[in-house]
Amino acid sequence: MATKLKEVDAVMVGMGWTGAILARELTKAGLNVVGLERGADRNPAEEFTLTRLRDELRYVVRLELMQDNSIDTITFRNAPDEMALPIRRFGAFLPGEGVGGTGIHWGALHWRFLPTDFRIKSVISEKYGAKAIPETMTIQDWPFSYDEIEPHYDRFDKLCGVSGQAGNLRGKIIPGGNPFEGPRSNDYPNKPIKTGVAPAMFGEAAKSLGYHPFPLPAATSSAAYVNPEGITLGPCQYCGHCNRTACEANAKASPNVNVMPVLRVEPKFELRTKAFVTRLIYDKQAKRVTGVAYTDMKTGEEYEQPAGIVVLSSYVFGNTQQLLLAGIGEPYDPKTGKGVVGKNYGYQFEAGGEAFFEGREFNPFMGAPGMSVVIDDFNGESFDHSGLGFFGGGYISCTSGGAPPIGGRALPRGEPRWGAGWKQATAKWYRCNTRFNTQGSVYAHRDNFMDLDPTYKDALGRPLLRMTYNGTENDHTMSRFLVAKLEGVIRAMNPTHYEVHHRPKNFTIVPYQSTHNTGGTMTGSDPKTSVVNRYLQAWDAHNLFVQGASVFPQQHGYNPTGTVGALAYWSAKAITEQYLKRPGPLVHA
Amino acid sequence: MTDKTLADPKPTRDTTSDDKSPIARRNFLLGAGTAVAAGLATPADAQQPRPAAAAPAAPVANEPEPFVTLTAPEAAFIVAAVDTLIPADELSPAGSDCGVAVFIDRQLGSAWGGGAKMYRSGPFHKGKPEQGYQLALTPREFFAAGIAAANAWTRKTYGRDFDLLAPAQRVEALKAMEEGKAEFQNFNARAFFGQLLAITMAGFFSDPIYGGNRNKVGWKLLGFPGLPATYADKIDAYRNKRYVAEPQSIADFS
Numbered sequence: 001m002a003t004k005l006k007e008v009d010a011v012m013v014g015m016g017w018t019g020a021i022l023a024r025e026l027t028k029a030g031l032n033v034v035g036l037e038r039g040a041d042r043n044p045a046e047e048f049t050l051t052r053l054r055d056e057l058r059y060v061v062r063l064e065l066m067q068d069n070s071i072d073t074i075t076f077r078n079a080p081d082e083m084a085l086p087i088r089r090f091g092a093f094l095p096g097e098g099v100g101g102t103g104i105h106w107g108a109l110h111w112r113f114l115p116t117d118f119r120i121k122s123v124i125s126e127k128y129g130a131k132a133i134p135e136t137m138t139i140q141d142w143p144f145s146y147d148e149i150e151p152h153y154d155r156f157d158k159l160c161g162v163s164g165q166a167g168n169l170r171g172k173i174i175p176g177g178n179p180f181e182g183p184r185s186n187d188y189p190n191k192p193i194k195t196g197v198a199p200a201m202f203g204e205a206a207k208s209l210g211y212h213p214f215p216l217p218a219a220t221s222s223a224a225y226v227n228p229e230g231i232t233l234g235p236c237q238y239c240g241h242c243n244r245t246a247c248e249a250n251a252k253a254s255p256n257v258n259v260m261p262v263l264r265v266e267p268k269f270e271l272r273t274k275a276f277v278t279r280l281i282y283d284k285q286a287k288r289v290t291g292v293a294y295t296d297m298k299t300g301e302e303y304e305q306p307a308g309i310v311v312l313s314s315y316v317f318g319n320t321q322q323l324l325l326a327g328i329g330e331p332y333d334p335k336t337g338k339g340v341v342g343k344n345y346g347y348q349f350e351a352g353g354e355a356f357f358e359g360r361e362f363n364p365f366m367g368a369p370g371m372s373v374v375i376d377d378f379n380g381e382s383f384d385h386s387g388l389g390f391f392g393g394g395y396i397s398c399t400s401g402g403a404p405p406i407g408g409r410a411l412p413r414g415e416p417r418w419g420a421g422w423k424q425a426t427a428k429w430y431r432c433n434t435r436f437n438t439q440g441s442v443y444a445h446r447d448n449f450m451d452l453d454p455t456y457k458d459a460l461g462r463p464l465l466r467m468t469y470n471g472t473e474n475d476h477t478m479s480r481f482l483v484a485k486l487e488g489v490i491r492a493m494n495p496t497h498y499e500v501h502h503r504p505k506n507f508t509i510v511p512y513q514s515t516h517n518t519g520g521t522m523t524g525s526d527p528k529t530s531v532v533n534r535y536l537q538a539w540d541a542h543n544l545f546v547q548g549a550s551v552f553p554q555q556h557g558y559n560p561t562g563t564v565g566a567l568a569y570w571s572a573k574a575i576t577e578q579y580l581k582r583p584g585p586l587v588h589a
Numbered sequence: 590m591t592d593k594t595l596a597d598p599k600p601t602r603d604t605t606s607d608d609k610s611p612i613a614r615r616n617f618l619l620g621a622g623t624a625v626a627a628g629l630a631t632p633a634d635a636q637q638p639r640p641a642a643a644a645p646a647a648p649v650a651n652e653p654e655p656f657v658t659l660t661a662p663e664a665a666f667i668v669a670a671v672d673t674l675i676p677a678d679e680l681s682p683a684g685s686d687c688g689v690a691v692f693i694d695r696q697l698g699s700a701w702g703g704g705a706k707m708y709r710s711g712p713f714h715k716g717k718p719e720q721g722y723q724l725a726l727t728p729r730e731f732f733a734a735g736i737a738a739a740n741a742w743t744r745k746t747y748g749r750d751f752d753l754l755a756p757a758q759r760v761e762a763l764k765a766m767e768e769g770k771a772e773f774q775n776f777n778a779r780a781f782f783g784q785l786l787a788i789t790m791a792g793f794f795s796d797p798i799y800g801g802n803r804n805k806v807g808w809k810l811l812g813f814p815g816l817p818a819t820y821a822d823k824i825d826a827y828r829n830k831r832y833v834a835e836p837q838s839i840a841d842f843s
Binding site: 050051054055056057061062063066068069070073076077078082083085086087088089091194197235236237238239240241249360361363365366403405406409417418419420423424426427430431455456457506507508509510 | 673674675676678680681701704705706707708709710712714716717718719720721722723760763767786789790791794795796798799807808810811812813814815816817818819820821823824825827828829830831832839842843
């Protein structure tokens with residue numbers, strides 16, 4: 001039998017970005033907070049160190065920081081009439097595990113959504129007519145505006161020490177920045193990371209075509225910087241090892257570096273690692289979650305942790321699975337379109353290319369995501385979609401994140417993959433190629449959703465979450481459009497050789513594509529069409545606050561973490577300034 | 590790999606003549622039969638713990654190393670395969686001379702090879718390619734089954750095990766697997782080749798601490814400087830100019 005523990009004011013289910021931010025804000029408001037993390041502790045002093053981190057095999061290939069699929073995974077199928085099978089090792093996306101979660105190994109590309117993204121359904125209807133949106137496209141407006149969220153974007157920028165070039169400062173367009181972005185109340189905390197050689201060529205080419213290139217905003221501090229928590233960050237060392245790894249320079253933002261040091265010495269906070277939350281304990285009558293059940297993965301002991309407030313701060317999959325298991329909110333049924341939990345699963349529709357410049361020296365191993373250059377001319381509703389046959393878009397970039405030797409080699413198509421010819425080609429092309437990416441949106445579709453798998457279970461006997469997802473005609477058309485624009489810029493760079501890659505017709509769970517999974521517990525203004533209200537409070541359990549990208553109604557053409565962090569601050573403010581005074585629903589349906 | 594030290598006792602070897610004596614190599618790997626399997630056929634000097642001080646930075650490229658998990662026939666296959674995928678030429682020694690076979694052996698004997706962090710509950714269905722790997726096999730078991738299937742196929746097609754084929758036939762056989770033209774019994778030849786190529790490249794390019802990329806040959810081929818990779822002071826100085834450095838690995842800082 002589970003041991004019932006003493007009630008605490010608040011419990012966090014997962015200690016990534018949102019768990020860390022909420023724990024920090026709630027302890028500041030005087031609450032006693034317990035952070036439950038199913039994975040290991042990850043303390044930068046021990047783990048984010050040299051030479052340890054410069055090990056591509058351990059971190060990038062064998063996925064040191066990622067979720068242990070022997071304990072838990074999800075099942076996947078392309079369509080509702082197929083049988084889902086378990087993802088036996090993650091491939092297309094790589095959720096993290098342990099303190100810091102997916103916020104350790106991210107590439108730290110730090111974006112805001114466009115003001116029009118927050119009311120995308122209304123904007124499309126206004127511009128192209130109410131009937132323009134296909135019946136199968138289940139996109140929704142967010143229940144708040146960009147202007148309401150902006151101060152929280154600003155806070156998260158500062159927490160992370162983001163480096164970038166503002167393009168719109170309080171309504172004034174600033175040359176060299178992104179002219180399409182929403183107005184920001186403050187400049188980026190840090191100047192942009194130094195631009196790479198190939199991205200600079202991309203920028204020149206893009207400019208010659210009339211586009212608006214700017215340095216990619218990144219949560220890697222370009223200079224020494226003290227964040228509002230008093231933690232000293234950076235400067236970035238351009239090591240080229242951001243992806244799937246941690247940062248020894250305290251330059252790349254992570255919960256572990258940018259927030260946790262404060263929490264670790266906070267008497268009102270207690271961290272419990274290897275604490276696997278199996279269930280939210282739901283009192284349906286009272287519309288409250290009374291606490292959580294968890295298993296100590298070190299001992300196998302089961303515990304019940306009662307709490308006044310429960311913050312669901314795990315990954316998209318875990319959040320959705322917990323609500324389905326607890327029976328909180330109506331599960332989505334794609335046949336009838338009824339229900340909300342698991343609805344509007346979204347992803348990032350990335351495509352791209354490579355270009356090869358014979359004789360050039362790019363020193364590709366010197367890398368940082370912020371060395372990349374971007375154009376944002378074809379994102380969201382920043383351009384006219386009349387006659388294009390799709391909605392949505394994405395940014396287009398020339399990337400410069402490093403070229404580690406196992407995974408960072410590219411060869412022109414037609415070169416041998418092994419043998420003597422392969423070696424010669426590798427020696428010739430490694431140092432003079434560059435890569436491109438299109439970061440496409442995924443506009444929700446009726447048939448893309450999550451529910452519980454009827455067959456497969458995790459190590460603790462719970463049904464796995466089942467993902468049903470495929471690329472839609474809308475998104476494929478959008479992606480081909482972006483790739484065509486990319487190809488135009490690449491040609492203007494005049495490479496020796498280039499190629500572009502379109503997405504395969506069917507989504508496939510290998511190889512790696514993006515860890516930008518979204519949806520399942522979406523936010524909205526109506527309980528019939530959303531799981532959480534505008535403050536990320538569950539409609540059906542007023543003391544449950546669901547964080548992270550699972551609340552996205554759809555995925556826009558940008559990396560999600562900037563918005564995830566901003567919404568965590570927005571939700572925390574509502575809890576501390578409104579909910580604590582009068583516990584109960586903050587929005588009346 | 591090290592077997593050739595016995596086949597050719599000269600202390601310095603002509604790496605360009607790498608593929609000349611597959612039979613001799615096989616004789617080493619298979620000749621002692623059960624003795625190899627029991628780990629007894631390793632030269633005595635390799636069984637002695639090497640004092641760290643005896644071999645400081647100087648790499649011991651030709652020193653034999655015993656395998657931890659590969660059987661003798663499996664080792665013969667892996668050596669022949671990695672020497673075909675990465676043949677000796679002016680850019681590098683052959684794959685096994687770069688430690689790639691030892692790397693593969695160590696990886697398959699590691700927690701990863703045993704299926705760590707892998708969901709292994711049934712039921713098992715073949716599924717669509719979009720659903721990824723669906724076999725019940727761990728990587729170690731996958732390679733065992735794949736090598737057995739590959740040898741069965743080369744015996745049927747060429748009359749002998751893969752490692753006994755002439756160099757040109759090995760190339761032909763691997764190409765047939767790569768293109769899915771080799772028809773393995775109850776095993777996906779193309780998937781096997783994909784995994785074989787992936788682990789070979791990992792061995793050629795990973796930090797030498799794992800046994801491959803000996804003398805950092807893979808990194809030298811690329812011009813990859815290795816550690817410590819702190820370039821904040823070099824970004825501007827080496828704009829459009831090649832940055833050359835003798836590569837350093839984890840062991841160089843340990």
